[in-house]
Amino acid sequence: MGKIMNYSKTSNIMEIDIKFGAEQFHFNLHQELIVNEGVINKEIKEQPNAYAFLAMLHKKLIRTKAEAEAQMEKKYAEIYKKYKEKTNPDTGRIYDKEYAHHIAIANPAYQAKLEKFIEASANVNDIEVCVKSFEQRANLIQTLSANIRKESY
Numbered sequence: 001m002g003k004i005m006n007y008s009k010t011s012n013i014m015e016i017d018i019k020f021g022a023e024q025f026h027f028n029l030h031q032e033l034i035v036n037e038g039v040i041n042k043e044i045k046e047q048p049n050a051y052a053f054l055a056m057l058h059k060k061l062i063r064t065k066a067e068a069e070a071q072m073e074k075k076y077a078e079i080y081k082k083y084k085e086k087t088n089p090d091t092g093r094i095y096d097k098e099y100a101h102h103i104a105i106a107n108p109a110y111q112a113k114l115e116k117f118i119e120a121s122a123n124v125n126d127i128e129v130c131v132k133s134f135e136q137r138a139n140l141i142q143t144l145s146a147n148i149r150k151e152s153y
Contacts, residue, residue, distance in 0.1 A: 016130060018123050020060060029130060033137050040148060043141050051134045058127045065120040072113035079104040 008014055014030040032050070035043055083100040087093065095103070104110055 016126055018057070018061070018127060020057065020064070020123075025057070029133060032130075033133055035137060035140055035144065037144055037148070040141065040145055044145060047134070047138050047141055051131070051138060054127060054131045054134055058124065058131050061120065061124045061127055065117070065124045068113070068117040068120040072110070072117045075107075075110045075113045076104050079107045079110055 008030050014028055016025070016027050016029050018025045080100050080103075083095050083103045084097065086095055088095050088099075
């Protein structure tokens with residue numbers, strides 16, 4: 001067995017932990033992708049439900065990411081506008097664009113929104129990998145099923 005296969009069995013990277021609203025989803029992707037040839041008919045029947053769940057969660061998380069991005073941009077604009085309209089007490093002139101930008105980026109409220117956006121982006125990316133993996137799993141199940149039918153004749 002190759003190193004990558006061994007890593008996929010033992011690495012924490014394969015531990016998926018996603019929070020969506022009040023629900024928490026935790027699973028090991030490696031374990032979920034295993035196909036048991038002995039119960040291939042059961043695998044064929046259950047695969048669409050697992051795939052549908054992941055695809056639906058993916059779409060919901062995309063929306064959550066978009067909402068988090070909008071909130072982050074709104075907070076940035078609020079802070080930027082506030083400082084762009086203020087007078088710098090040291091110079092007596094209005095803060096320039098670059099200074100207002102840096103103040104907005106460093107603001108704790110903006111940083112909190114940024115953190116939520118980063119988390120939402122990571123969740124979307126993680127579930128996207130899961131969806132693609134389950135697409136590959138479906139193809140594998142189809143191939144195995146066809147091979148088993150050929151061997152039966």
